[in-house]
Every structure is written in structure tokens, then in C-alpha cells.
Amino acid sequence: MxxxxxxxxxxxxxxxxxxxxxxxxLLVAMLATWLLLSGYFEAFLLTLGAxxxxxxxxxxxxxxxxxxxxxxxxxxxxxxxxxxxLLKEIWLAAVDVTKRVLSPRMxxxxxxxxxxxxxRSDLGQVxxxxxxxxxxxxxxxxxxxxRILVHALSREGAESLAGGDMDRRVTAxxxx
Amino acid sequence: xELLRDILAWGLVLGGCFxxxxxxxxxxxxxxxxTRIHSAGIVDTVGAGLLLAGLTLYGGFTIVTVxxxxxxxxIFFTSPAACNALANAMYSAxxxxxLAKDDEGGGS
Numbered sequence: 541m542x543x544x545x546x547x548x549x550x551x552x553x554x555x556x557x558x559x560x561x562x563x564x565x566l567l568v569a570m571l572a573t574w575l576l577l578s579g580y581f582e583a584f585l586l587t588l589g590a591x592x593x594x595x596x597x598x599x600x601x602x603x604x605x606x607x608x609x610x611x612x613x614x615x616x617x618x619x620x621x622x623x624x625x626l627l628k629e630i631w632l633a634a635v636d637v638t639k640r641v642l643s644p645r646m647x648x649x650x651x652x653x654x655x656x657x658x659x660r661s662d663l664g665q666v667x668x669x670x671x672x673x674x675x676x677x678x679x680x681x682x683x684x685x686x687r688i689l690v691h692a693l694s695r696e697g698a699e700s701l702a703g704g705d706m707d708r709r710v711t712a713x714x715x716x
Numbered sequence: 717x718e719l720l721r722d723i724l725a726w727g728l729v730l731g732g733c734f735x736x737x738x739x740x741x742x743x744x745x746x747x748x749x750x751t752r753i754h755s756a757g758i759v760d761t762v763g764a765g766l767l768l769a770g771l772t773l774y775g776g777f778t779i780v781t782v783x784x785x786x787x788x789x790x791i792f793f794t795s796p797a798a799c800n801a802l803a804n805a806m807y808s809a810x811x812x813x814x815l816a817k818d819d820e821g822g823g824s
Contacts, residue, residue: 576779576782577782577783577786579779630761630762630765631762634735634758634761634762637742637754637755637757637758638735638738638758641738641741641742641745641746641755642738642741646745646746648746648751648816649816650747650748650750650751650813650814650815650816651815651816652813652815669796669800670793670796670797670800673757673795673796673799673800674757674761674792674795674796675757675761676754676757676758676761676762677754677757678754679753679754679757679796679799679800679803680796680800680803681800681803681804681807682800682803682804682807689807691750691753691803691813693751693754695816
């Protein structure tokens with residue numbers, strides 16, 4: 541793990557082997573998107589589609605925008621267990637916020653809370669911040685140097701976030 | 717089987733409508749712009765999610781299903797970015813959120 545190349549490195553020296561895999565994955569993803577969105581299966585149109593995809597991958601390679609951050613295939617498998625958990629959290633939080641909004645007394649206690657994001661990469665922190673925002677009742681105002689400023693609709697929401705369960709899960713997702 | 721699927725699909729669509737209305741209701745009812753964002757958050761996660769899930773079920777599993785799921789994925793990826801842009805802009809502009817005092821709230 542310590543020998544991992546820097547995430548923000550600009551000259552692609554350390555991640556050459558990565559690039560072929562990422563290009564191939566991008567090509568497959570784009571071909572699948574083309575087929576599924578167009579719904580045409582004639583040879584002429586398929587050829588045009590394949591040529592477009594190859595052209596886009598070639599341009600993306602020249603621009604050097606294919607990397608772990610723009611196309612995180614290394615996360616795919618772990619995302620499949622993270623997303624269902626996140627959906628469950630979103631559902632529970634949405635029901636909670638709904639109750640608060642509809643309750644005649646409106647039991648809200650808006651809170652600002654400063655949390656630590658333990659993820660090492662920018663991508664991990666963005667996933668954490670966006671997960672917080674996607675969960676109703678809490679959202680990210682800003683990220684600065686591993687500190688995340690969060691607004692919560694209720695003190696309970698802020699406390700459950702401060703418990704750090706989501707933070708640990710995203711860190712595990714990122715590091716694996 | 718057909719009937720069961722239709723009932724489930726309609727249930728999901730109505731559920732999505734319910735949460736969308738709750739979001740709009742909260743938008744009017746909550747005290748300031750920071751808390752109102754929470755209400756909008758219900759609309760673009762659970763509201764949109766249930767509506768699109770219902771439509772997916774109702775339409776049967778065709779090529780349109782893929783498009784509906786893509787719409788859902790795009791909403792889930794873009795709405796936090798929009799929300800953060802809004803919150804960050806407000807905070808940077810110096811708008812102060814209404815916060816709970818220590819002796820009130822937290823009562824539920």
C-alpha cells in the first residue's frame with residue numbers, strides 16, 4: 541500500500557500498466573452504452589458506433605484523462621456492497637426527515653458539525669461528502685484539508701454521522 | 717401476475733409522489749435556506765428513486781429500462797454536486813444558518 545503511486549501525479553509514469561486496463565474498460569462501457577441507448581442492431585450502425593467509441597478512447601488517451609480518478613474500476617466490486625447499504629441509509633434518513641417535516645411541532649434542531657474525513661484520496665473524500673449529501677437530513681457545505689463541514693437538520697442526525705460509521709465504510713471502500 | 721406487477725408499480729409511483737409532495741411541503745415550512753435544502757434532498761433521492769422504480773416496473777424490462785436506470789444514476793451523481801455548490805456559495809457569501817439553541821430541539 542505505501543508504494544502506491546500518487547493519486548494526483550500528472551506524468552503517468554507510475555500508472556502505465558493501469559492505463560491499458562482502464563482504456564479497455566472505458567471502451568467496453570462505451571460500446572455497451574451505445575448498444576443499449578440506440579437499440580439499433582444493423583451492421584452499418586454498429587460499425588459507426590464502434591468507430592466512435594474507439595475514437596473517443598483514443599482522444600481520451602491523448603488528453604491523459606483516463607486514470608483511477610476519472611474511471612475508478614478498482615472500486616467496482618466493493619461499490620456493489622456499498623451502494624445497497626447507502627440506499628438503506630437514504631431510505632431511513634428520508635423517512636426521518638419526512639416525519640420531522642410533517643410533525644405539527646416540527647422537531648428540528650439545525651446543527652453545524654465539523655467532521656474528519658479519514659479517506660486518503662480526493663476520490664474517497666468526494667464519495668464520502670456526496671454520500672453525506674445524498675442522505676436526507678445531512679449535507680456537506682465544504683471540504684477543507686480532511687475536515688468536512690456538515691449541516692444537519694437534527695442533532696440526532698449530526699450525532700449519528702459523528703459516530704463515524706459512514707466514514708469507516710467509505711475508507712474501507714477506497715482502500716480495500 | 718400482471719395485476720400484481722401493476723399494483724406494485726402504482727404503489728411505487730404513488731410513494732414517489734408522496735415524498736415529492738413532502739419535499740415541497742418542507743420547502744415552504746422550514747425556517748431558512750439551509751434547512752430547506754434538506755427538504756429538497758428528499759425529492760431528488762427517495763422521490764425520484766421511487767417514481768423511476770415504479771416506471772421501470774410498469775414498463776416491463778425493455779431497452780427503456782436501461783434509460784430510466786441511467787436517469788436515476790445521473791440524478792444520484794449530479795444532485796449532491798448541485799447541492800454542495802449551493803451550500804458552499806451561501807456559506808461563502810456569509811449567510812448564517814439558523815441553529816438550534818442548546819435548550820430547545822433534540823426533543824424527539
